[in-house]
Amino acid sequence: MIFYFTGTGNSRFVARRIAEATGQPFADITTYTKTMEKPGFTEPGVYVFVCPSYMSAPARAMTDFIEWAEFPSGIKAYFIVTCAASMGITPRVASELCGRKGFEFMGAAQIEMPQNYIALFTTKEVEENIDILEKAEIEIERLSGLINKGEKLECKKIGPVEYSFTKWVRDVYYKNFMKTTKFRATDKCISCRKCVEVCPLSNISMKDGKPSWGNKCTHCMACINRCPKDAIEYGKGSAGKPRYKGPEANLGK
Ligand SMILES: Cc1cc2nc3c(=O)[nH]c(=O)nc-3n(C[C@H](O)[C@H](O)[C@H](O)COP(=O)(O)O)c2cc1C
Ligand code: SF4
Ligand code: SF4
Structure with a gap:
């Protein structure tokens, strides 16, 4: 299995x-x-x-x-x-x-x-x-x-x-940096709910037609990468960067 x-x-x-x-x-x-x-x-x-x-x-x-x-x-x-x-x-x-x-x-x-x-x-x-x-x-x-x-x-x-040392760094990172406060949806959002569907922790809901992030995030990057309109940003770190659409998309499938 x-x-x-x-x-x-x-x-x-x-x-x-x-x-x-x-x-x-x-x-x-x-x-x-x-x-x-x-x-x-x-x-x-x-x-x-x-x-x-x-x-x-x-x-x-x-x-x-x-x-x-x-x-x-x-x-x-x-x-x-x-x-x-x-x-x-x-x-x-x-x-x-x-x-x-x-x-x-x-x-x-x-x-x-x-x-x-x-x-x-x-x-x-x-x-x-x-x-x-x-x-x-x-x-x-x-x-x-x-x-x-x-x-x-x-x-x-x-x-x-x-x-x-690695365990200590991991603990600090998980506790302090795997947060959703920096996620936001831009005006490109078409309210398709894809981000809600792809979140493996069910951490996103729709509020007034836009995604709203809860506090169970593991920073898997599904929402920001898989949004069909590239309408999600993470602070200033993601602006202008290409999104990773997954292996099938890269292999043209
Ligand atoms: C929160 C987070 C932490 C990561 N940490 C590492 C890491 O420590 N070392 C590394 O080589 N890649 C790291 N990566 C890259 C991912 O492990 C890599 O892209 C992985 O294949 C993504 O798998 P997925 O598409 O199944 O989610 C990290 C990615 C994320 C989102
Ligand atoms: S996936 Fe993108 S376009 Fe669709 S609801 Fe989420 S942010 Fe908006
Ligand atoms: S980064 Fe992953 S776990 Fe966090 S809200 Fe987005 S899809 Fe969910």
Whole structure:
């Protein structure tokens, strides 16, 4: 079984490709988290968790889901993290999580994908993103082959200093910067509600024909990137920047 969390589609793309290559079903974790219907999975075997790297470790939406849901003890768990550059301390975070849940940790791997964090950075031009996606397909195939053979993924050891420091930075960032106060809709908004629909945390509602942001945001960047009119801005950081429309759009699908 393959589970994914995504903001802008990169992790869904990777999850779908791994599902095709391994013959496993795949599912969006927000199917469960949006309804708060706690899943209790009973199938033993291989589970693959796919999500973006947020501040050098798997998105908390995914790790919180794994902590919350019930799984059979002893399942074999792989972690595949999509990132613009590095999965950071993912191997240690994932292996400790597996220890708490009684899973067998089968390793963690990163797949480099286009940057989507346009509140802070800039996504690349479409041609460069296509190049990244083509390289990603090769890595997905390699990892799927290892998963099919039941092999563990090799990952680097994360030392105590790197681990503690990164965890501290992450905590500070999640607490103080993953806020919605800087989001606003401009006059280009046509009240289509797409931002409401794509928010994985159901954090956006419409007020007087314009989106209004609540306070559960995880900065996934779905709303700002996927608005069909590019009508959402984030402070001064996003003005004039291209929006990242996801892998399918970059591949012309
Ligand atoms: C809040 C946030 C934090 C991010 N942190 C990192 C990071 O620490 N390292 C990195 O390489 N990429 C980082 N990125 C980039 C994403 O991990 C990358 O674009 C990912 O593939 C997006 O996946 P998605 O389309 O499934 O949401 C970050 C993106 C966001 C929105
Ligand atoms: S997706 Fe864009 S155009 Fe549609 S309601 Fe949201 S801000 Fe307005
Ligand atoms: S409100 Fe936050 S969590 Fe929801 S789509 Fe926008 S950035 Fe993502």
